[in-house]
Amino acid sequence: MNDYQKIWIIIAIFMVVIDFGTSGFLFVWFSAGAVVAIIAGLLGAPITVQIVLFAIISIALLSVGYPLSKKLLNRTVRKTPLMEEKYIGREVKAEADMEVGNSKLKVDGIYWTVKNVGEAIKKGDCFIITGIQGNKLLIRKKGEIE
Numbered sequence: 001m002n003d004y005q006k007i008w009i010i011i012a013i014f015m016v017v018i019d020f021g022t023s024g025f026l027f028v029w030f031s032a033g034a035v036v037a038i039i040a041g042l043l044g045a046p047i048t049v050q051i052v053l054f055a056i057i058s059i060a061l062l063s064v065g066y067p068l069s070k071k072l073l074n075r076t077v078r079k080t081p082l083m084e085e086k087y088i089g090r091e092v093k094a095e096a097d098m099e100v101g102n103s104k105l106k107v108d109g110i111y112w113t114v115k116n117v118g119e120a121i122k123k124g125d126c127f128i129i130t131g132i133q134g135n136k137l138l139i140r141k142k143g144e145i146e
Contacts, residue, residue: 004047008038008054025069026062033058084112087129087137094121098139105137114139 012034019027037054045053087107095106098114098121105114107129114129118140121127131138 002041004050005038005041008034008041008050012038025073026066029061029065030054030058032061084132084137088131090129091126091142092129092139094123094125094127097122098127102136105139107137112137116140 012031015027015031015034019025019031033054033056036057037050040050040053041047090107092105092107096103098105098116100116100118100120103114103116105112113135114137115133116127116139117130118127121139121141126142127139128142129137130140
């Protein structure tokens with residue numbers, strides 16, 4: 001084993017360690033490129049061929065493997081909804097009149113700016129939180145949705 005193979009082994013191990021540290025599946029592809037360079041070196045390829053193989057394999061695997069691994073990881077990891085996302089679909093009784101546009105609303109002890117995207121809501125009417133727009137909860141009178 002010559003010095004180049006030792007360098008490729010160090011690169012491969014270093015990239016795997018970085019990937020474990022970041023857990024992003026970004027650097028492991030360079031480890032695979034280094035393994036290909038090691039094999040090429042063992043077969044007698046010159047260092048320039050090893051470097052070219054390392055670059056081509058690493059870039060090819062990175063461009064294909066990274067997006068696939070991110071997609072797979074995002075599909076398997078359960079997303080925790082934000083606090084305001086838990087409000088969507090909740091039915092609330094109006095404590096004051098709310099015209100079309102922006103108003104204030106107290107939900108679970110927290111005041112929110114709400115945007116009434118339907119007809120005016122009178123005190124005592126029921127409305128539903130239908131979504132989020134920026135930092136505002138979107139609301140609509142209950143009868144409009146059904």
